[in-house]
Amino acid sequence: MLRNDMVDALATWQGLAVDADRRDELLARLRTDEVFCREFAEALWTLAMLRVVQAPEPRWLSLSEELGLCGVEEDGSVDEGAEEAIMAEVRRKPHRIRLSLPWRTFAMVAAGVLALFLWFLFIAKGRNTEKMGITEVLPSERKLAVLAGESGAVWESDPLIAGGNWVRPGSHRLLAGSDTLLFFNGIRVRLQAPLEFSLVNEGTVSCHRGAMRVTVANGAAGFRVNVPFGVVTDLGTDFAVSVGADDATRVAVMEGTVELGIRQQEDDGIRLISMAPGEAVEVSATGNTQPASTNGVPPPPDSSLLPLKLPDAYADLILAGKPRHYWRLDRMENGKIPDVTGRGNPLLSLGPLAVSADGGGRHSLRLSGKGGVRSQHPWRLRTDGAALELWFASEGNQQSSLVGMATRELDSRHFAMLSHNSYLSEAAPRSQMLNTVRFLTRWPIDVRGGVNLFSEPVIGPYSWHHVVIQIKGRRMELHVDGMPVKVATADPLPKTIDAFLTLGFAHTMGRDGLIEGLPDRFLIGRIAEVAVYDRVLSPKEIRQRLGK
Secondary structure: OOHHHHHHHHHHHOOOOOOHHHHHHHHHHHHHOHHHHHHHHHHHHHHHHHHHHOOOOOOHHHHHHHHOOOOEOOOOOEOOOHHHHHHHHHHOOOOOOOOOHHHHHHHHHHHHHHHHHHHHHHHHHHHHHHHOOOOOOOOHHHOOEEEOOOOOOEEOOOOEOOOOOEEOOEEEEEEEOEEEEEEOOOOEEEEEEEEEEEEEEOOEEEEEEEEEEEEOOOOOOOOEEEEOOEEEEEOOOEEEEEEOOOOOEEEEEEEOOEEEEEEOOOOOOEEEEEEOOOOEEEEOOOOOEEEOOOOOOOOOOOOOOOOOOOOOOHHHHHHHOOOOEEEOOOOOEOOEEOOOOOOOOOEEEEOOEEEEEOOOOOEEEEEEOOOEEEEOOOEEEEOOOEEEEEEEEEOOOOOEEEEEEEOOOOEOOEEEEEEEEOOOOOOOOHHHHOOEEEEEEEEEEEOOOOEEEEOOOOOOOOOEEEEEEEEEOOEEEEEEOOOOOEEEEOOOOOOEEEEEEEEOOEEEOOHHHOOEOEEEOOOEEEEEEEEEEOOOOOHHHHHHHOOO
16 A cells, blocks of 8 residues: 555545546545555544543543553552553453443434445435446455346346446356356356356356356366266366256267366265366266267357447547547558558558458458567657557457557567456465556566556457556556556666667567567457547546547
8 A cells, every 4th residue: 555545535525626537546446455455444444543542531430440450549549550451451351331422412413424424425425426427336345247238137026236237256147048158268158048057257157957068268168067976077178067955967069178076975085087078978967977968058148349439520539639649450451550640650461360340340350369569660759748558359268468569579578568368476366366557668668567457347258348558757566447447666767769660570589689570469359449638638638538
């Protein structure tokens, strides 16, 4: 926790003047940072208690009487050593203090004021935030998966967490129709009614009754379906599971392989069975197995890319913001993607790629995991104010580069990177190992180290996401899909940096430590509407790009 954040938050609470943008930033942190919120509430309580003990009327006599301590003279003065005795008794745990009526009244009033403040902070301000079009971010432990919201799905009770289409962890019953459960790492589960299931965590569901079908995105193996006999574990797969009223379970594999873990009834052992494509097996509640048919399994979840929906006259909106360069990525001419600002800095193709239409008919750059594009000339980035924005959609879950910035062409030493990522680090919380967007800066340029920002998990693949990265002095910002901004302090940077851009890939260190490395970390998916600016974008401008 940064001391400046707590100081400014307490100053706002005390009624001191704080800049509006700073106030909004602190409110966003209070909504998303559980530790900061708890420490802030504790600080408010401490301030309230300090005001009590600093009241003009002495409190030691009343406190001593309540505790039943000795050391108080007949004239009301405190005997030598009584203060230490009183404090020792106060620190002893557990201890119950019976408050007199005036004290109970004050405590109730203080609690009411604090509750009113928290209501205003998290409810009233939250409503204002919703009016501005910023999505409220739920605690990470509750953000496991969302429902696609298919028509015809009838639920016994509302399975969603209030404020979005996030599915509530726990048990649910689908009475009619079907729907698709979308996980951060690209796993899709087709739910077929009648179905009873439980959402356990980001990598596990339990099927109690009924049928479901699971498709796993590239790089997301290890998904588990708990069933009556044990567990079905995906090893990079398309498979179906159905559980009958007698707990008999059928598992059918369409692609890839799965592993069945069957509990032995007589002891603690687990028998493992590997299943190949085209195989199906029925497992009884007692663990006995027999061949089964693959007929009648639920259809696969829809894995088509959602269309990119942009506000009307989107290009005019971007050009009105006076970008330094702007690439729509909706057409390619002789292997070059034009810079529509007219400043003559096209993107050059590298490897197999194409410009094609998505499901909504909008053209964008389609990347197959073997190619990308790079700027022909550098963008002179001014660190006293610079921004880059883009839209992207991933079709896999492997770590991939969206943007790389280096001071030389084909240089693996980046000073800034933007990636869509399953990043692993001992210093990073588990939530940052999910489907996040990562913004990295480092100086001096190198292949390691630097300062990272991670977004909240995003739904993907097959969904479009809007990203803005900004630098102003040493302040670096990451904006994703209207979520609360992520902020960090970067290493000191030069006033200007000539930045060669790569999109859809990054260079890695070559053999024997050569700077000129090999293309790697390719994106499988799409990129559209890339713009760079010689200034930072305001929150209002970012909301406009989202159509808010």
